[in-house]
Amino acid sequence: MRVSEAINSRRSMRVFKPDPVSKADIEWIISNANRAASNGNLQPWKLYVTMGPARQRLSAAILKAMDENDLGPGAEYDIYPREFKPVYDQRRKLVGKQLYTLLGVPRGDSAGMLRQFRKNYEFFDAPVGMILCVERGMGNGQWIDCGIFLDQLMLLAREKGLHTCPQAAFSRFQHVVRRELKIPDDQIVICGLALGHADPDAVPNNLVTERAPITDFTTWFSE
Template sequence: MTPNEAVEHAIRSRRAVRAFLPDPVEPGLLRRLIELAAQAPSGTNMQPWKLRVIGPQARARLEAALLAALAAGERPGAEEYRYYPVQFREPYLARRRKVGWDLYGLLGVTKGDTEGMKRQTAANLRFFDAPVALMLTIDRDLEIGSWLDLGMFIQTLLIAAQGHGLDSCPQAIFAQFHPIVRRELAIPEHEVVVCGIAIGKADSDAPANRLVPEREPVEGFTTWLD
């Protein structure tokens, strides 16, 4: 592939993977991906992102605590930040419902199957068994512009991973369980727990990984001005 084709392929082939092979990721490659992500733009070069690479011992403690809370039916508590609107409206409601039920359909989880949904939540809290588990935070006193910068860092990291033959999944669920994440990873109160990221090689046999979300055509969200 030409450089242009390689970039386009990495962008188009990237998707949220929800089942990973146990194949390890070389530490040197992971560091390279993080270095590439750090080239993301940020207003006045503030570089507001903060990243934690979760090692085996810390990950075991974190996952055990999260799964124990899930099994006990404990509610995560107040949201760390509001990811979704209080009231969904169209077209966002239909898109959200479709991708959700498309995923659960692949998993064999039907409406009202609380145990099936709980199993999928548990997999999410285990970083879908990916070999690499990351946690992203941002200082609480920063404004929306810095959150945009953090989003660009995350996307650059995901595309860099894809370009190097790795798959990924950004995971907002950890923000819901932020008190546990904060405690187990020693994250100070002045940092907001934004999301986790799982990285590794996709398990091509896993039903969940057959999900390919639909994308809106350019005409659906673009206005061409003369």
């Protein structure tokens, strides 16, 4: 698979098959993603991989916390801007409308939206659930490094015929994730990553998000 093919076929999948993923394939993906560029070669990423009963325990613990309104301190970073500029707000609302229309969840159906949101914490039934962290003392540049590493995990998964879904939602229950996976206090939970065989027939997996033309964000200088 060419890099461009991996990029253009990568989508956030929200329905996975129960088919297992071999540990050898997961190790191959991680080992190659570890070649990601990082400022000063710090390689700041910390990765926790859950499978089988361990993944199920993590999911069950978070859902239990939701049911008991044990929200904890929430995410340790701003997942979204504190104030949206119109262009970004429009993009966010459009993808939300597209997704929930495919799911058959009408606007205002808070119960339906909550049911879908809870599936995040089951990694959308993917057999592999990863948690990406970074040490608390790292700078903003190392968060960029972790983003590069995350992207390479997703693209390398495509080479193996697998799909993923990056999930910032896990940062909201970082207190549960930290407890269940024994993550040290000096690490920040950035996000989760569902990995597995996507169900091509599942309606939510048909969502292909729009992308802005490069003229919207590129400025050229030649002289």
